[in-house]
Structures are given as structure tokens and as C-alpha cells.
Amino acid sequence: MSLLSYLINGISLGSVYAIIALGYTMVYGIAKMLNFAHGDVIMVGGYVVFIMTSGMGLPPVLAVLVSMLVCTVLGMVIERVAYKPLRMAASPLAVLITAIGVSYLLQNLALLLFGANTKSFKSVVTIPPLVLAEGQLTISGETIVTIIACIVIMAGLTLFIKKTRAGQAMLAVSEDKGAAQLMGINVNGTIALTFAIGSALAAVAGVLLCSTYPSLSPYTGAMPGIKAFVAAVFGGIGSIPGAMIGGILLGIIEILGKAYISSQMADAIVFAVLIVVLLVKPTGILGKEIQEKV
Amino acid sequence: MKRFLSIAVASAMVAAALTGCGGGASDSTAPAEGTENGSTAPAEGDSAAAADGAVFKIGGIGPVTGAAAIYGQAVKNAAQLAVDEINAAGGINGVPIEFNFQDDEHDAEKAVNAYNTLKDWDMQVLLGTVTSTPCTAVVEKTHEDNMFHLTPSGSAVESIQYDNAFRVCFSDPNQGTASAQYIGENGLATKVAVIYNSSDVYSSGIYQTFAAEAGNQGLEIVSAEAFTADSNTDFSVQLQKAKDAGAELVFLPIYYTEASIILGQADKMGYKPQFFGCDGLDGLLTVEDFDTALAEGVMLLTPFAADAEDELTQNFVKAYQDAFGDVPNQFAADAYDGIYAIKAAIEKAGVTPDMSASDICDALKVSMTEISIDGLTGLGMTWGADGEPNKEPKAVKITNGAYAAM
Numbered sequence: 001m002s003l004l005s006y007l008i009n010g011i012s013l014g015s016v017y018a019i020i021a022l023g024y025t026m027v028y029g030i031a032k033m034l035n036f037a038h039g040d041v042i043m044v045g046g047y048v049v050f051i052m053t054s055g056m057g058l059p060p061v062l063a064v065l066v067s068m069l070v071c072t073v074l075g076m077v078i079e080r081v082a083y084k085p086l087r088m089a090a091s092p093l094a095v096l097i098t099a100i101g102v103s104y105l106l107q108n109l110a111l112l113l114f115g116a117n118t119k120s121f122k123s124v125v126t127i128p129p130l131v132l133a134e135g136q137l138t139i140s141g142e143t144i145v146t147i148i149a150c151i152v153i154m155a156g157l158t159l160f161i162k163k164t165r166a167g168q169a170m171l172a173v174s175e176d177k178g179a180a181q182l183m184g185i186n187v188n189g190t191i192a193l194t195f196a197i198g199s200a201l202a203a204v205a206g207v208l209l210c211s212t213y214p215s216l217s218p219y220t221g222a223m224p225g226i227k228a229f230v231a232a233v234f235g236g237i238g239s240i241p242g243a244m245i246g247g248i249l250l251g252i253i254e255i256l257g258k259a260y261i262s263s264q265m266a267d268a269i270v271f272a273v274l275i276v277v278l279l280v281k282p283t284g285i286l287g288k289e290i291q292e293k294v
Numbered sequence: 295m296k297r298f299l300s301i302a303v304a305s306a307m308v309a310a311a312l313t314g315c316g317g318g319a320s321d322s323t324a325p326a327e328g329t330e331n332g333s334t335a336p337a338e339g340d341s342a343a344a345a346d347g348a349v350f351k352i353g354g355i356g357p358v359t360g361a362a363a364i365y366g367q368a369v370k371n372a373a374q375l376a377v378d379e380i381n382a383a384g385g386i387n388g389v390p391i392e393f394n395f396q397d398d399e400h401d402a403e404k405a406v407n408a409y410n411t412l413k414d415w416d417m418q419v420l421l422g423t424v425t426s427t428p429c430t431a432v433v434e435k436t437h438e439d440n441m442f443h444l445t446p447s448g449s450a451v452e453s454i455q456y457d458n459a460f461r462v463c464f465s466d467p468n469q470g471t472a473s474a475q476y477i478g479e480n481g482l483a484t485k486v487a488v489i490y491n492s493s494d495v496y497s498s499g500i501y502q503t504f505a506a507e508a509g510n511q512g513l514e515i516v517s518a519e520a521f522t523a524d525s526n527t528d529f530s531v532q533l534q535k536a537k538d539a540g541a542e543l544v545f546l547p548i549y550y551t552e553a554s555i556i557l558g559q560a561d562k563m564g565y566k567p568q569f570f571g572c573d574g575l576d577g578l579l580t581v582e583d584f585d586t587a588l589a590e591g592v593m594l595l596t597p598f599a600a601d602a603e604d605e606l607t608q609n610f611v612k613a614y615q616d617a618f619g620d621v622p623n624q625f626a627a628d629a630y631d632g633i634y635a636i637k638a639a640i641e642k643a644g645v646t647p648d649m650s651a652s653d654i655c656d657a658l659k660v661s662m663t664e665i666s667i668d669g670l671t672g673l674g675m676t677w678g679a680d681g682e683p684n685k686e687p688k689a690v691k692i693t694n695g696a697y698a699a700m
Contacts, residue, residue: 120584213527264520
């Protein structure tokens with residue numbers, strides 16, 4: 001029974017990682033850059049909801065929508081101001097370092113605006129917990145919502161990419177930027193759209209993360225962001241189903257590692273898994289081997 | 295593709311390393327706070343000192359921002375309250391006190407910087423630091439400089455490892471032992487689970503002595519699970535293990551930020567054991583937006599309960615509430631007692647403000663072991679040459695959203 005309970009917790013944690021990893025993986029797939037500020041966009045999403053619900057007393061659903069909007073705009077602004085100029089001019093490494101810089105900028109802005117005190121985040125989920133097997137197994141409302149949200153987002157994104165013109169454009173840009181441009185696809189517009197979607201997902205992830213683990217500080221997004229990045233690499237960076245599988249597996253590994261190996265070594269186990277996977281399959285579970293043309 | 299991945303992994307490691315630093319050092323707000331404190335305190339002191347020119351310069355260090363801000367703020371407020379009272383009553387042997395409090399954000403490096411700032415201000419006696427890890431760093435400096443050092447609440451053994459350092463609170467080993475004794479003697483439970491922070495000296499220190507004493511008290515530790523500073527949001531596994539092991543009491547030798555999350559997650563799991571903590575849980579009720587109903591029934595070992603009925607406590611609570619608007623916690627009480635202990639030691643030794651910090655230290659470390667004061671945190675408190683206080687342990691229980699004496 002406790003194994004089942006650990007598994008459910010693992011899937012719940014993994015679903016959050018998966019939603020965050022989707023943002024990493026989409027941006028990587030299309031812009032070929034790692035957006036390390038992604039974890040901090042999650043934190044911003046959390047604070048927006050915190051202010052809306054605790055400070056202004058708005059209903060949670062509205063707060064989540066506003067938060068998604070704020071994060072979408074934030075993601076697009078970051079892309080336009082910090083990444084786009086460098087993408088044209090400099091090496092991929094410069095954009096990467098800028099991303100780390102933006103991450104620190106967001107953390108320090110949050111420190112300045114909200115202070116370093118950890119805030120207790122009121123869950124936006126009002127579904128009562130599911131009690132099974134005479135109270136031995138309790139599945140919280142947050143867990144149910146997180147898992148459902150993860151599946152819905154995954155399905156929605158797959159449909160979006162398969163069925164819409166914008167989605168097809170994304171696919172084209174991810175395969176060959178130059179050729180896509182020659183075929184009349186607005187590459188910059190597509191990249192901006194990717195950032196917008198990724199950041200909106202970050203807001204959702206932020207709300208789910210803070211609802212499940214009810215604390216919020218300027219560093220809330222840092223560690224989940226790094227772990228979600230591990231999940232994205234684990235599943236095969238650039239691949240949307242890969243991010244999903246990577247995230248959920250990572251969540252389960254983390255929780256089971258904590259439960260059966262050592263509760264203090266949980267993070268070390270997560271990173272060890274990354275190293276092993278990369279040694280065995282350098283492109284990740286679902287990653288495609290692409291021949292680089294000379 | 296491979297090249298991208300190697301860059302990616304390398305940068306993930308860099309980012310992880312950087313985040314590690316970032317977590318502890320919450321930079322941007324500190325300097326502003328620091329200067330604020332620095333500029334207001336001397337101004338107040340100057341007016342008091344104007345009479346005859348001589349003052350005792352007492353410095354304070356503690357976190358007024360950051361994760362442990364509630365402690366530092368309480369110490370700062372209560373120490374200022376005690377200083378104002380003493381000054382209003384004519385000072386120490388007729389000499390007023392000037393008090394200057396610096397922020398360290400519960401960070402060892404910033405605490406040392408704060409100490410250097412205070413030295414530049416010609417501090418003669420240090421009341422600080424509030425939390426253990428920074429205190430352990432600062433005591434190295436005060437020992438080098440031979441500066442008298444009294445910490446209100448730094449409870450790690452190493453925090454006062456030199457002869458110039460004393461403390462008002464219990465040490466971690468004493469807290470762990472005292473907790474086990476309290477649980478055993480009052481028959482609170484026989485099966486006990488522990489959740490502690492293995493990356494924190496305070497937490498693991500208490501855990502070790504608790505575990506050592508538990509056997510003597512007939513307590514069985516059925517599960518002892520750790521977490522670290524990087525994984526302090528998900529406690530579902532630790533709680534599940536405690537529940538599966540049938541623990542009636544969960545001992546939490548940790549700080550209140552994590553405890554607030556643990557209480558919430560235990561509630562969601564439908565697990566309702568008795569929770570018992572040490573002074574680190576003090577502040578639980580003031581976490582922003584925390585549902586205090588979750589903390590109902592939580593017990594903590596603390597030398598101070600704001601609703602105690604003795605006159606000293608009542609006067610202190612009233613004065614504190616009038617001045618700062620909230621109910622003082624035990625850190626406030628420790629700091630208040632700390633200032634009065636310094637006063638008693640100075641009077642006993644007959645120290646004058648024109649003496650150097652080093653001479654004052656030599657005199658005070660002798661007189662500190664000779665005084666006995668009736669304070670908020672204990673009657674007839676005395677100190678040994680090792681710097682440890684002698685007083686009775688007490689516990690409080692959270693009832694109707696407030697600490698109630700037991």
C-alpha cells in the first residue's frame with residue numbers, strides 16, 4: 001500500500017516536472033537554446049497567483065488565467081529583449097549565459113519586490129482528497145489535478161503541432177531553420193510563439209507546484225527548473241513525448257529513491273540517473289540521432 | 295546534437311552550482327536594510343550620549359530579512375526595548391547604552407561582514423548572532439579580537455566554543471536531551487518518528503542527542519528521515535514512512551518554514567500524530583498566509599510562553615506589543631534577558647565605557663559566571679565558564695492559534 005502511495009506521489013511530482021520540461025524541450029527543439037530562466041518564470045507565475053488570491057481575493061481560476069497571461073508576456077519580452085538580438089549575432093553559448101543572467105535577474109527582482117520570506121501558498125485546488133482502502137491511501141486533490149493537467153496539456157500540444165499551421169511551422173523550424181525561412185515561414189514569429197506557449201505552461205506548472213508543496217520564495221523555481229531540465233534531457237531533449245516520459249520517470253525515481261534508498265540522497269540519485277542515461281543513450285530515451293552535416 | 299548536449303549538461307551543472315549559492319545568499323535587500331539599521335541606531339544613541347559623552351556600545355547581529363527573519367526581528371526589537379528601558383532608568387552605572395543592530399540574513403559570510411561593520415563602529419560588547427551557523431563563524435572572529443560575545447539564541451555547541459562566548463538559550467544537545475526527557479516523563483508517546491534537516495547543524499545536532507537520550511526514556515524511534523536544503527518542499531515520503539511505522543509522535547527538530555509545509559502535507563494525507571519541536575518551530579504562527587488551524591496541538595520546547603502569568607512576562611509582553619504590535623516569541627525573550635545579563639555582568643565587574651573591548655571582555659567573562667538573574671526565560675539563571683546557562687526546560691502547546699504554557 002505504501003508503495004502505491006509513493007508511486008502516486010512520484011507521478012504527481014513527475015507531472016509537474018513534465019509540464020516544466022515541456023517548456024525547456026519546446027524552446028530547445030525550435031530555438032536550439034536552453035532557457036535557464038524557465039524555472040524562474042514558474043516562480044513569477046506562483047507569485048502572480050499568490051497576489052491575486054491572497055492579496056486581492058480573486059477566484060483561483062481567474063488568478064491562474066491572469067498568471068498565464070503575465071507569464072506569456074514575460075516570456076515573450078525576455079525572448080525579444082535578451083535572446084533575439086544575441087541569437088542573430090553571437091554563438092549559442094552567449095545566449096545560454098544570458099539565460100542564466102535572466103534567471104538571476106528574475107530571482108533578485110522577486111527578492112526586491114516580495115522579500116526573501118517564504119510565503120505559505122494557499123492551494124488553488126478545491127477538490128477534496130480521494131480516500132481509498134479505509135484511509136490507508138489518500139490521494140490529494142492537487143495530485144489528481146496535476147496528473148489530469150499534465151495529460152491534457154500533453155494531448156493539446158500534440159494536437160496543436162500536428163493539426164495547426166502554426167504547429168506545422170514550429171515543426172518545420174525545428175527541423176531546418178534556413179529552409180523553413182526560404183519556404184516563407186516567419187521564423188522569428190514562430191520562436192516567439194514557442195516562448196509564449198512555454199511560459200504559459202510555466203505559469204500552470206508554478207501554480208501546481210506551489211499548490212502541492214505550499215511554499216513560495218524567490219528560489220522556488222530554481223531546483224524544480226534544474227530537475228525538469230534533467231527530465232527533458234533524460235527523455236530526449238526536443239521531443240515532446242520525451243519530456244513527458246522523462247518528467248514522470250524522474251518524479252518516480254526521486255520519490256522511490258527517497259523512500260527506499262536514502263531520503264537525503266534523493267537529489268544525488270536524480271543527477272546520477274542523468275549521467276547514466278547520457279552514457280548509455282546520449283540522445284535520451286526518445287531523442288533522435290540527427291547527423292550534423294558538414 | 296551531441297555537442298549541444300555536452301554544453302547543455304555542463305551548463306546544467308554550472309547552473310546547479312550557482313543556484314546552490316543563490317539559495318543561501320539572498321543578496322539584494324541586505325545592504326539597504328543594513329544601512330537603515332546602521333544609520334538609525336547611532337542617531338538615537340547620540341542623543342542619549344550627549345549628556346556626558348560616554349556610552350557602552352553594544353552591537354547586535356541577526357537575520358532581519360530572509361528565511362529566519364522572524365527571529366532576527368524579534369531579537370532586534372526586544373534588545374532595543376531592553377536598552378531603552380535601561381537608558382530610561384539611568385543606564386548601567388549611570389552610563390547609557392547605544393545599540394546597533396546589523397542584518398546577516400542567516401548567512402555566515404554576511405554575519406562576519408556585519409561583525410566587521412560593528413567593529414568599525416567601535417562596538418564593545420556583542421549580542422549575537424541570532425542563528426547558529428552564522429554564530430559559529432562570528433565566534434572565531436570575536437575570539438581572535440577578544441570581544442565579549444553573548445548569543446541570545448545561537449544553540450549549536452560550536453557557537454560558543456571559546457571562553458569569551460556565552461549564550462542565553464539552551465544548546466542543541468541540551469534541547470535534544472531535554473525534548474526526549476519531556477516526552478518520556480510526560481508519557482506523550484512511545485513510538486516516535488523524527489524528520490530532520492541533515493544539511494543543517496542545528497537540526498542534526500538536536501537529532502543526535504535526542505536519539506541518544508530516547509532509549510533511556512523508553513522511547514522507540516521507529517523512523518528517522520532526513521531532508522536537505524535543496525529538497526525541502528516535498529515531505530510526503532518522510533511522513534508516509536512515519537505513518538507506516540505507526541509513530542504516535544513526530545519530532546521536528548527543524549525551523550518553522552519547513553514545519554509549516556510538513557503540517558500541511560500531513561493534514562492532506564490524513565495523518566494526525568502529536569507534533570513536537572524545539573525553539574526552531576517558534577514563529578510557525580506568523581508565517582504569512584499559513585493556516586494556523588494546522589498547527590493546533592503542536593508542542594514545542596521553549597523557555598518562554600507569552601501567556602505566562604508572572605509579572606515580569608506580562609510587563610514585557612505588554613511593552614513589546616505597544617512598541618511593535620505583535621506578541622513576542624522566545625527569541626525576543628532571550629534577547630531581552632541577554633541585554634539584562636550584559637548589564638548585570640558589567641555592573642558586577644565595574645567596567646567603564648573608556649576601557650577597550652578586549653579589557654571589557656576579560657572582566658566580563660569572569661563576572662558572567664558570578665551573576666544570577668531572574669529573567670523571562672528562567673528564574674535564578676546562572677552561567678558556567680563553558681558559557682552554558684543553567685535553567686529549567688519548559689514546553690508550550692499551540693492552542694487556539696496561540697502559545698499556551700503547559
